[in-house]
Amino acid sequence: MHDLFKFSRRDLLAMSGALTLAAALSRSNAFAQGAKQPIGIIGAGNIGGALGALWIKAGHPVMFSSRNPDELKDLVAGLGPLAHAGTVAEAIAYGDVLFIAVPYAALPQIGADYKDALKGKIMLDACNAVPTRDGDAITKEADANGTGITSQKYLAGTRLVRAFNTMGAKNFETQSNRPDPKMAVPIAGDDPEAVRVAEGLVRDAGFDPVLAGGLASAKKFQQRSPGAYGFQGSAAELKAKLDAVP
Helix, strand or coil, rough: CCHHHCHHHHHHHHHHHHHHHHHHHHHHHHHHCCCCCCCECCHHHCCHHHHHHHHHHHHCCCEEEEECCCCCHHHHHCCCCCCCECCCHHHHCCEEEEEEEECCHHHHHHHHHHHHHCCCCCCCCCCCCCCHHHHHHHHHHHHHHHHHHHHHHHHHCCCEEEECCCHHHHHHHHHHHCCCCCEEEEEEECHHHHHHHHHHHHHHCCCEEEECCCCHHHHCCCCCCCCCCCCCCCCHHHHHHCCCCC
């Protein structure tokens, strides 16, 4: 009987790997079936507040984060029991999926401070580089290399998807779930599962997702580009506009 409980290190590693794979498959199946996964929001300003409210309306539990979570009490109280407030670290731990909407110049520090916690997380990135706020250096980098590539550099280890960066919070609030054709939202990402999750969350927020391509394609709908920034048309119209950009 004693021999039955003797496991080699190889056996234990194999069992650990199998359990990890099973957990990953379970999470993937939940995403594919449209489960209401928890969302952690980094940056509970206008955009973060607007999108968080739309996802709560769709049934997703959301944690809004701030350096001072007490400042979010009124926001959370007004959104009901699915809304929560916490620190950035708590929101990262809470969310199966993360959404970030902060000044672009903050990305390098966030990526460095939470590098280990962010690893492997699906991250929807709505940040835009604004020279008067974020400085010339990082704005020029984002313009030259594309915001998708630049964001992935600073949020290394995340499964990044660019989304919800093309207009202000008020537009998202007023255009959500408008009569068909719904307003289209462009997205771009390199990770197929992360893209599928992002598409589902765009739909849950009341819009139609349009995939521009990989992260390099996010350049087609970033600020100061000749593409689709600020466009509020249908999915077919947006696709045509994106396809016209070299």
